[in-house]
Amino acid sequence: MSTVTLAAISAARRGHALGRTLLIAAAWLAFALLLLLPLYIVLSEALKQGLGTFFTALIEPDALSALKLTLIAVAISVPLNVVFGLAAAWCVSKYEFRGKSLLVTLIDLPFSVSPVIAGLIYVLLFGAQGFFGPWLQDRDIQIIFAVPGIVLATVFVTVPFVARELIPLMQEQGSQEEEAARLLGASGWQMFWHVTLPNIKWGLIYGVVLCTARAMGEFGAVSVVSGHIRGVTNTLPLHVEILYNEYNHVAAFSVASLLLALALCILLLKQWSESRLTRLKSNAAEE
Amino acid sequence: MSIRRFALAALAGLSLSAAVQAQTSLLNVSYDPTRELYQEYNAAFNKHWQAQGHEPVTIQQSHGGSGKQARAVIDGLKADVVTLALAGDIDELNKLGKLIPEDWQKRLPQASTPYTSTIVFLVRKGNPKQIKDWDDLVKPGVEVITPNPKTSGGARWNFLAAWAYAQQKYGSDDKAQAFVEQLYKNVPVLDTGARGSTITFVNNHIGDVLLAWENEAFLALKEQGGDQFEIVAPSLSILAEPPVAVVDKNVDKKGTRELANAYLNYLYSEEGQRIAAKNFYRPRSEKVAAEFAKQFPALKLVTIDKDFGGWKSAQPKFFNDGGVFDQIYQAK
Amino acid sequence: MSRRTSPVIPGFGLTLGYTLVYLSLLVLIPLGAMFAHAAQLSWAQFWAIVSAPRVVAALQLSFTTALFAALLNGIVGTLLAWVLVRYRFPGRKIIDAMIDLPFALPTAVAGIALTALYAPAGLVGQWAQALGFKIAYTPLGITLALTFVTLPFVVRTLQPVLEDIPREVEEAAACLGAKPWQVFRYVLVPAVLPAWLTGFALAFARGIGEYGSVIFIAGNMPMKTEILPLLIMVKLDQYDYRGATSIGVLMLVVSFVLLLLINLLQRRIEKR
Numbered sequence: 001m002s003t004v005t006l007a008a009i010s011a012a013r014r015g016h017a018l019g020r021t022l023l024i025a026a027a028w029l030a031f032a033l034l035l036l037l038p039l040y041i042v043l044s045e046a047l048k049q050g051l052g053t054f055f056t057a058l059i060e061p062d063a064l065s066a067l068k069l070t071l072i073a074v075a076i077s078v079p080l081n082v083v084f085g086l087a088a089a090w091c092v093s094k095y096e097f098r099g100k101s102l103l104v105t106l107i108d109l110p111f112s113v114s115p116v117i118a119g120l121i122y123v124l125l126f127g128a129q130g131f132f133g134p135w136l137q138d139r140d141i142q143i144i145f146a147v148p149g150i151v152l153a154t155v156f157v158t159v160p161f162v163a164r165e166l167i168p169l170m171q172e173q174g175s176q177e178e179e180a181a182r183l184l185g186a187s188g189w190q191m192f193w194h195v196t197l198p199n200i201k202w203g204l205i206y207g208v209v210l211c212t213a214r215a216m217g218e219f220g221a222v223s224v225v226s227g228h229i230r231g232v233t234n235t236l237p238l239h240v241e242i243l244y245n246e247y248n249h250v251a252a253f254s255v256a257s258l259l260l261a262l263a264l265c266i267l268l269l270k271q272w273s274e275s276r277l278t279r280l281k282s283n284a285a286e287e
Numbered sequence: 288m289s290i291r292r293f294a295l296a297a298l299a300g301l302s303l304s305a306a307v308q309a310q311t312s313l314l315n316v317s318y319d320p321t322r323e324l325y326q327e328y329n330a331a332f333n334k335h336w337q338a339q340g341h342e343p344v345t346i347q348q349s350h351g352g353s354g355k356q357a358r359a360v361i362d363g364l365k366a367d368v369v370t371l372a373l374a375g376d377i378d379e380l381n382k383l384g385k386l387i388p389e390d391w392q393k394r395l396p397q398a399s400t401p402y403t404s405t406i407v408f409l410v411r412k413g414n415p416k417q418i419k420d421w422d423d424l425v426k427p428g429v430e431v432i433t434p435n436p437k438t439s440g441g442a443r444w445n446f447l448a449a450w451a452y453a454q455q456k457y458g459s460d461d462k463a464q465a466f467v468e469q470l471y472k473n474v475p476v477l478d479t480g481a482r483g484s485t486i487t488f489v490n491n492h493i494g495d496v497l498l499a500w501e502n503e504a505f506l507a508l509k510e511q512g513g514d515q516f517e518i519v520a521p522s523l524s525i526l527a528e529p530p531v532a533v534v535d536k537n538v539d540k541k542g543t544r545e546l547a548n549a550y551l552n553y554l555y556s557e558e559g560q561r562i563a564a565k566n567f568y569r570p571r572s573e574k575v576a577a578e579f580a581k582q583f584p585a586l587k588l589v590t591i592d593k594d595f596g597g598w599k600s601a602q603p604k605f606f607n608d609g610g611v612f613d614q615i616y617q618a619k
Numbered sequence: 620m621s622r623r624t625s626p627v628i629p630g631f632g633l634t635l636g637y638t639l640v641y642l643s644l645l646v647l648i649p650l651g652a653m654f655a656h657a658a659q660l661s662w663a664q665f666w667a668i669v670s671a672p673r674v675v676a677a678l679q680l681s682f683t684t685a686l687f688a689a690l691l692n693g694i695v696g697t698l699l700a701w702v703l704v705r706y707r708f709p710g711r712k713i714i715d716a717m718i719d720l721p722f723a724l725p726t727a728v729a730g731i732a733l734t735a736l737y738a739p740a741g742l743v744g745q746w747a748q749a750l751g752f753k754i755a756y757t758p759l760g761i762t763l764a765l766t767f768v769t770l771p772f773v774v775r776t777l778q779p780v781l782e783d784i785p786r787e788v789e790e791a792a793a794c795l796g797a798k799p800w801q802v803f804r805y806v807l808v809p810a811v812l813p814a815w816l817t818g819f820a821l822a823f824a825r826g827i828g829e830y831g832s833v834i835f836i837a838g839n840m841p842m843k844t845e846i847l848p849l850l851i852m853v854k855l856d857q858y859d860y861r862g863a864t865s866i867g868v869l870m871l872v873v874s875f876v877l878l879l880l881i882n883l884l885q886r887r888i889e890k891r
Contacts, residue, residue, distance in 0.1 A: 020706060027702040030695045031714050034767060038732040039720070041742065045735060084641045091634040101886075105878050106642055112821075112874040113650075114828030116848040117867045120855065121649035124656050124864065128363035128384065131652055137363070140540070145364040156645055179627045188629040210722065217725025219831030220848065224855075227364040229314060229349045237727040237831070242350075244731055245482045246322055247510045249490060253735075256728040263723035270723075271716045355856040383858055435839065438856045476756045476838040479853070491738040493756065608859065616841045617672050 042260050045253035057243070057251035058258055065231045066239035066255075072147065073222075073235060074215045077155040081211055082204070085162025089200075092163075093170035094178075104167070110159045118156045119224025122149055145227030150235065153221040158211045165207035166200060173199055202277040209270045216262060312345040313546055316366035318353040318440055318529070319482040320503040324566040325370070331562055332553050336546075344546060352480040353440030360386065360534065367538050367547045370531045372440020372481075374398075374591075375598030377532050386536040399530040401554035402568035405586055406441075406448040406527060408519040409488065409497040409504040416495045420521050421452040424496065425469040432494035433474055434484040436606050440529070441481035443606060445498040448525040450605075451589040455523065468615040489516070500527065501583070505567035526588040650871065657864040668865040673841050674850065678869075681847040684758055685826030688765035689773075692822050693815065695766075696773025703774070704781040719771050726768060726831030733764050734835045756838030761846065764836050765826040772825070773818035780814040817884045824877040828870065 046054055057063060088107055092100060110118065124130050126143040136143060143149045177199065181191040197204075219237040226233045234242065236259055243252035317325060329346040337343050349356065349364070353372035360366045361384035371377055380386045392399045410418050416429055424431050434442040446467065453466035476493055478484045481503060488497040489507050496519075497504070504518050531551050538544040553559045560570040564579040595601040605611045657665065668674065702708075703715050721729065737744045737754040747754050754760045784807070792802045830848040838844040845853075847870060854862035 023698065023702050024706055024708045027699050027714065028710065030699060031717070034695070034770060035717055035720055037736060037742070038729065038767065041732045041736050042728065084638065087634040087637040087641070091631060091638055094628050095631050095635075097635075101879075101882055103638070105875070105882050106646065107638075108878050108882070109650075109875065110646055112824035112828060112878055114848045114851070114867075114870055114874075115830050116851045117653070117828070117870060120851065120863060120867055121653050123362055123855075124652045124860070125649055126363075128361065129860070130362075131655075133363060142363070142365065144362065145359060152645075156649070159642075159646060175628055182627045182629075191628075192630075213723040217723070217728070219725060219727040219730075223831075224852070227349055227359050228351055229347050229364075232347055237725040240725075240727050240731065245319070245350075245480075245486060247486075247489075247506075252731060256725075256731060259725050259728050263720065263725070266723045267716055267719055270719060352856060354858075358856050358858055361858070379858060435841070435853070437853055474840070477840045479834075479839060479849075479856075491734065491755070492740040493738070608857075608862075613673070 039260065042253055042257050046250065046257040048253075049250050053250050054254045054257075057248075057254035060251075062231045062234070063236075063239060063255055066234045066236045067258075069147065069150065069234065070216055070236045073151050073154040073218075074212055076151050077158050077215045078208060078211050080155055081158050081162050082208060084159065085164075085166050085207060086204075088163040089166035089170050092167050094175050107163050108160050110156050111164075115157060115218065115220030116224060118221035119153055122152055122156075122225050144225045145229075145233060147233070149225040150222050150233060153225050154215050154218055157218050157221050158215050161211035161214060162204065162207035165203050165210070169200055169203040170196075202273050202280060205273040206270060206277060209266055209273060213263065213266045216266075217259065311342055312347060313367045313543060313550060314347045314349065314365060315368050315370060315550075316349045316356050316360055316364060317370040318356060318372040319350055319480045320441065320485075320500050320506070321370060321529075322348070322350050322482075323506060324502075324563065324568065327566065328554070328559065328562050331558055332550055335553055335556075335558070336549065341546075346550075350482075352434075352438045354438050355479075360384065365537050365541070366534050367541065367543050368531060368533055368551055370529065372527075372529050373443060373598060374528065374530050375443075375602045376440060377530055378598060380532070380534065384536075386534050387532055388535065391532045392530060394533075395531065395551060396555060397571050398528065399532060400528040400571070401531060401551075401559065402529070402563040402570055404501045404527045404529065404568055405524045405588060406444050406498060406521075407501045407504050407524065408521060409499050409507060410495065410517050410519055412515050412517060414517055414519065418496050418519055421449055421466075421470075421523075422456075424449070424473065424498075425466060427473075429473055429496065430475050430494040431470060431473045431496055431498060432476060432484050432488045433498040434481050435477045435479055436612050438479045439481050439484075441500050441503070441527075442484075442498075444500070444525055444527040446605065446612065447591065447595060447601065448521075448523075448589075449498075451525060451594055452521065452523045464611060464615065467611075471615055501569070502567035505582075520584045520586055523587050523589065526590045528591065653864050653867050653871070656860065657868045660861055660865065664861075665865050665868075668862050669869050673845070674847075674866060676842045677845050677847045677850045680758060680761070680844065681827050684761045684765055684846070685823050685829075687762045688769055688826050689819050689823040691762070691766045692769055692773045693819050696770065696818065696822075697777060697815065700774045700777035700781055704778055718774050721768050721770050726829070727835075729767055729832040730764065730835035733760075733767060733832065737763065737836065755836050756840075756844060758844060760836045760838070761833055761844065764832045765829055768829055768832050769822035769825050772822040773815065776814045776818035776821070777811060780811050784810050813884050813887050817881055820877055820881045820884070824874050824881070828874065 092104060122144055125132055126136060126149065127133050128137060143152070177195050178191050181195045186194070217237055222235055223238060226235070226238055228234060228238065228242070230242070236255060240252050240255050240259070243255060315325060325348055329348070333343055333346065353376045357369070357371060357376040357379050360369060360380060369377060369380065374392060377387070377391065381389050381391065395401070408418060410416070417423065418429065423429065433445045436442040436446045449467050449470055450463050453463040454460065457463065457466065476487050478487055481500060484497060485499060485503055485507055487493050489511055499507070508516055508518065531554065533544065533547045533551060538547045554563070555571070557572065557575060560572040560575040564570045564575055564582070567582070569583055570576050570579065591597060591601060603610065699714070699718065703711060734755055735741050737747070737760055739745065739748045739753065739755070741755070744754055754763065789802050789806055792806050797805070828848060833846055834849055837846060837849065839849060847866060851863045851866050854866065
């Protein structure tokens, strides 16, 4: 079926202005139907009863505590995965070793594991009936249905994001610059701070942005381990669900539009880091 | 090494802060439609508790499908009290989690059920499909909204009410099964919780009739204004008994037994009963029931214990894997 | 088990060690716990669980909706990628930036928004209703939700590859007398196919496991509109840990195989 599209594409490629216009129109239509319409719905439902109700929903204590918890989850999971992403990208891109494909696949795994499974595995490990459950209970340590469980689930689903961005970038850049730095007498850390990091800066930011987006918005995995205690273990996406289930349609969409606004900010950041990245690449190519 | 120490310290800190909080907080793990009830009740209880010379307490709420909530408590959600949709779910806290004694239902009056409800029909204004009784639900072209009995407590009461009607009218289990099978063929959406079904019916305009807790139906009328929906009482329904219990293992650990007991006992007080009635639950107190008599239509009701032999026999027969509910879905 | 090729650059032991420890603690041991849990079952018991009609129906539903969503993305995504790479037109930058919206938007928000849109009373739903069909609470609704959530995959994997094909190659082929379909068949398809398949497989893998955006719109009817991840949730809520872990193991194996496939494809792209 995409054969049809591609055929159309190559026809247009030969200078048919009409085909070109049609393709652009089709792209706009697809974009509007698939992406703009859901955006519009969120905003219009949120503002149905005016700005007053909209803001009341946002400054309500439960919404604020959900926001706080979401930020905590982001603040812990993103740095952890940045360090991991750097380490993983380093060993995958700078060295050859057996089992590398397997390692890369394992790094990617959380990306395609169903979020429900991501939650389930922590219940199996840390739940009262789970492997470590009795041990934890004796020591009065609460992991699932508390903040640590939510953070763990968030870290799990965001493991691959930074590594996935850095691995191809660092593979492309090769190791000559680092080798030169070493030969000139730089220590390992000096080489990393002054040579590697500046080179991968924009890719790293891009990865961080994607990681933040996912950490902020995770629903399925967090839902399994949250316990849904209002004001205590609810993240923003869970709070949206709760409001939606409380006849509070407008408030649900108000909080949803807060998340949407955050998502749009993230897209802006992403666009900015991406454009820096491509500029960097084209500069490198010109040299 | 230092990371591990840091992690341990962080964990200890978090659990410590939880322990400090626990002295003045109480977690009530409840099912879906009680959100509004406990919002009001918690405020009233707090006043009552402070009037008795105690420090104010923070009462935390968690809501969801009844089975899901019981499972969370079994998996370690530190509930002080559970207020679930049916006794069968609280039984699991004893069976699977050893969190409460087997005779938990005898510890509070009225089999630990401070309020009751029943199952009624919510239809669209003017009752365009002329739905008057259970028989109208199996007619072709009628769309019935009810949640999944596997995950929702309310849905199990719905199922049993339909079953009881068909069994009494047509006289055998086989015919009752054929009847409910026909009924579930008319169900276009099967949500996981009672509240999800109400949202589907009320906000998303799916279906002709919602099988609902009476309190949930009244609440929908109140939230949406009476001009969109009507309540229809069927000729026979079931006495829905949502019980409450203190979770012994958790309150002993947290030292909240006194508070938890007081919290549940106050549900039986006149004020507690009145709040329940105001939120459309049928009160147990005869005095309060008389005050609200106009609100609740008199219905012929079967009960889970007399007509189904209690949840201990109804749950495996109808809802466990391979039970009647699975059979009617796999027959299709 | 491993060897260093670049003796000058330090940190192999440290980074590999850290990577392995981190992955083991966060990913492998927890996933292993699920396998260990499922391993308490005999093969016959495991088979009985995963071949139950309801599980098979959910499996079919999850696979077909994810497949159709990936196909739809294969078409729409190719179109978008091509237009974004080859043409300059008003709004191009906006579209390019917004393509990633489904990744940035929490899936629960996507779920309630799409339900509001496609429910019979919704903006699009009422049109469908008037035409006599339903979108929300049918497999069609699930497919649309999955299409939304996985939209960026095909676009983002195709874009760099399309950028790398010099237009001269096509023009040269055309000058040498190739017909448009020949240019397409012998120049474009071979060049973009591996990337297209990668994007397709990524969308497919993500679609099978997706939960948040789907449950609001799915309708959740056993045998009809109940997706596999929801069935895991349902089993879990019935205290059926064995059922839940068995289906979990099944899904995990599927996603692992898909990922291996994707990585092999990507190697082919890189070797080119």
